[in-house]
Amino acid sequence: MKLIDLSSVKDIDVHVGSYLDELCDSLEFDYVSYATTDPVSGDVRGYANYPVEWVQHYTKQEFHCIDPTLYRSALSIAPVDWSRFDHDDKFRKVFRDASAFGITERGITVPIRGPYGECGLLSVTRDCTDDTWEKLKAHVMGNLQIAAVHMHDNVMKSGVLAKTMYRPALSQREIEILQWAAVGKSQQDIGDILSISHRTVEVHLRSGREKLGALTTSQAVGRAIGLGLIHPG
Amino acid sequence: MIIIIDALNKHKFGSVLREMHRLRARVFEGRLGWDVKVRDGMERDMYDDLNPAHVVSLDDGGHVVGCMRLLQTTGPHMLADVFSSILDGEPPLRSAQLWEATRFCVDTKRLTTGKTRNSISYVTSEVMVGAFEYAMKAGVRDAVAVIDPVMNRVLTRSGNAPYDYVGSAKPMGKVTAMAALMDCSAERVASVRAFAGIEGDVFATEEEALARFALSQKPKPVPALSGDGRIARDLEEYFSQQMLSAETPDEAQAVMRLMSAVTEQLGAVRKP
Known part of the structure; x- marks a missing residue:
C-alpha cells in the first residue's frame, strides 16, 4: 500500500494543510497529522506538519505499515492516548526513530469511522508534563472531535466514488431547524416554535452541520440553500 | 465497578465478554423476546464485529450484572440500519460528538429491587455513569440510546x-x-450519582476488574473431594496464595486455568 501526501492533491474541498496548521496552533499542540485508509485500494492518504526530514524518513521506512497510532487507534471508538499502546517491537521501532527526530511519545489519536467502514485518524502530539497534558486533553477533546470529522468528511468527499455516495441525507427535523435558522431564529426561539428542548435543537443542528460538512450554522444554512434543501428565508 | 472493554483490550477479557453475551441472551431473547441471534447461550450480532466499546458492570461477587454497547454515529450503527423503523424512515443523526448506545441491560434475576449496591437501580445508574464519563472524556456531548419502556x-x-x-x-x-x-454532561452525571448514591471513581483498572471477575469463576467444590478434606483445603490455600501474589492479568488468568484444570482432573479421578 502507498502513502499519499494529501497536500499534493488538487481537488480537495478544504485547504488541508492550512486547516491543520491553524488547528495545531489554536489548540496548542506541537504537531498534527491526519491519515485515512482507502477502503478499496488500502492506500494510506495523509497529511502531517511534522519536520520534513521525519516525514521523509517515515515514508522511506514505510512506518505507516506498522505505526500503532494508525492501525491500533482505528480499533477504538474513543480517542486513544498513545500511552495506551503496548511497547512492542513495532511501537519501539517507530518511536525510537521518532525521538531521534525530536518527536515525543506523548500524543493522542481521534478515530472517526465513516459510512463505508473506512476510518479517519487525526493525531496530535505535544512534549509536556503529565499534568499539562491531562489538562490540555480535557480542554480540547470536543474541538478535536469536530476537527477530525471535518477533515475526514472533506477528504472522503474529494474522492470521485465518494462524491456520488455522499449526498447529505438530512432528516425532516434537521431541515426544519435549518429553515428556522435561515429566517434568523435563535436556538432558543426554534425550540419554542417547535415545542422541543433547546438541547434537541442543538443535537439536530450539530448533526445537520456535520452532514453538510459545515463548521458553523451559517455555513450549514448556506450549503443547505445551495443544495435546495431549504428556502433562503 | 465498571470496565470499558474495546478492541484494544478485549484479548484480556475474553471470559468477561462471554458472560456479557450470556447476559444479553437472557435479557434480549429471554425476557424481552427480541428477534436476536443466540448461539451457545450467547447473543451476538454483526455490530459486535465492528469493534464497539462495551461498558460492563461487575458486582461485588465479580458477576457481569450490566452492560451497554457504544458505537460512533459517523459510521455504521444500529439506528442507521436495523432500528431504522424507529426513525419513521428518516435518516439518522450523525455526529462525531454523538454516540449510539445499544444492548443496554442489567441482570434483573441476580439483582434486587430497592437501592442497595446490588439493586437494579444502582447497576443501571452505574452503567450510565460509566458510559457518560467515558463519552465526556472522549469529547462526546450526547448519546442516543435504544431502550424499552421499562x-x-x-x-x-x-x-x-x-x-x-x-x-x-x-x-x-x-x-x-x-x-x-x-x-453526556457533568449535570446529568451528578444527578444520577446523587440518586443512586454512587460515590468516587466507578472505573476499575484492568487488573482490578480481572481480579473481581475471578471471584465469580471460583470452581464449585467437587463433591467427590469432600471425603478428602485435607487435599482440598491445601489446594484451596495454594490457589488463593497464587491468586493474591499474581501481579499481572496474565498471571491471574494462568492461576485460573490451573485451578480449573486441577479441579477437572480430580473430579475425573474420583468419579468412577
Missing part, C-alpha cells in the same frame, strides 16, 4: 430522564423499542 421508566425515575426522543416507539418482540436522547 428501561425508560427506570431512567426517568433515577434522575436520568432522556431530554427527548427521536422517531417514535416501535414494537420489537414482546415490548417496544425507542431511541432516547441524553446529554
